[in-house]
Amino acid sequence: MDMVITGKVLVYDDNIDTDIICPGRFLELNESKDIANVAMSGIDSNFPEKAKTHSIIIAGKNFGCGSSRDHAVRALKYSGLKAVIAQSFGRIFYRNALNLGLLVIISKDARNIFNDGESGKIDLTKGKITNMDKIITVDSDVISEEEFKVYEQGGMIQIYKQN
């Protein structure tokens, strides 16, 4: 995994819950491509298509609140998303993301400098997020070396497998 991640962003508001990210009626799905196909279907039926050209989600407060379902993290990860940046995350979503290796970054200000489709750059070690189109940079929480290693190896699940 690179220390600097770039990509086009999709912007969402506060309280994007797990029923939006992966509605309950799809929890019987087990195959990764099937789960990816329903990502964000509670709010945007075109998300799987958009995820082919956009790789970063930027959201407001409490992203991933609600259910404990891993399907929410899996849906985004299998869609090809590189990272989710939010002002805060639902607790279980955050744990699931760390476990499954979906990069989640807390930034109070990123939500305020982006519109859909703009290009973003995340510098993980410096804790900086930049809107490349407007050339504006804001702070994010820094990913610690330990966390970076977890992500680099594909999440806690990969580390558990090795041990």
Add this chain to the structure above:
Amino acid sequence: MHALEKILASHAEKDVVTTGEIIKAKVDLAEVNDLYLQTIYSFYEMGGKKVWDKNKICFVFDHYAPAPTIKTAQIHKEMREFVQKNNLTHHFDINTGVCHQVMHEAGLVYPGMILVATDSHTTTHGAFGAFGTGVGATDMATIMISGELWFRVPEIVEIEINGKLRPGVMAKDVILYILGKLGADACVYKAIEFCGTYIEDLDVAERMVICNMAVEMGAKTAYMVPNQKILDYIKTRTNKEFEIYDTDEDFVFAENFVFDINNLTPQIAVPHSVDNVVSIDQLPEVRIDQAFIGACTGGRLEDIQAAAEILRGQKINPRTRLVIIPASNEVLLNAIKFGFIEDLIKAGATLSTPGCGPCLGAHQGVIAEGENCVTASNRNFPGRMGSTGGSIYLASPATTAASALMGKLTDPRTFLKGENI
């Protein structure tokens, strides 16, 4: 230290824990529901062979009980095979009910324990003085292998609730009111202790409603000091010895909130957020297509009784469906014994078998595009109970029943008969 910190410390074999510390704690009971076949796959992927303790892990088939599709039938089949292979002592198949009801009915929940389940509403068990919290499949697989999990010791917020509810107002109204005031992200990563004169003498079922919805504020866990009603209840279910930890007098909460509920009115969380809460008298007329009483928030005997008290001898509005799903078979049998089920069926209700029902939009009464549903359950996110184009109004069981009767959102106090509600 707070009682919750003492629970964490004792399970991590430490004398002291501090806020923000990462600890590894032993888990007393791990529960897996039937949305989580992935748990078994992760268990094997991570090298698991047998579960760490066949007495301390249970499976509950509630979200898909009974199986509505071939895929979910397959999920049950594979999970049953795992249960049998590991010879699990406690297994709750499709004929039992919702995990957050059947576990305490079976005597598996007690003060001072750590209970981890693959369900966000595991905060419910704070009603019993337990540390209950939800996790996903990978964390659960870790517990199934090792019996342990890492936790960050959370900040603890105190929510003091004082006063006495007026007739027709229920615990659900209290927690909706608090959610509306504090917001859906008020306690993310934090624990909540509920206290105050209202909580001190509160019945078992109502305590569970309050703790259940603590997660809708983002809470990691909820806690109430076990009262005599809780201790008496537990005594009827298990002989297990347990310790009740006291919070030290010098403990300082991260935040304190105080609420007075003496004049509280019935509350509604309107679409599409749990914290979008208003008093029922502030709403314009809202047509109701379906009303639902059930699930881990609103399917207990007291909830069904509240509905029966309003609907006895009446007929619900012909344009409205009323779906009743008791939280467990025990609840169902008692509701039959006391005549509540007869009252409700004669009033036009549809009865379905115990489980989570349409609360998560899988089956047993999902809603269509453009329909309005009033529900005693816990979430009104878009698409939660069926079509993303449906609208969900969270309310108490009494408000839900009154609304089914009138075919529109209705204040249950209109139908008060004596002091029964």
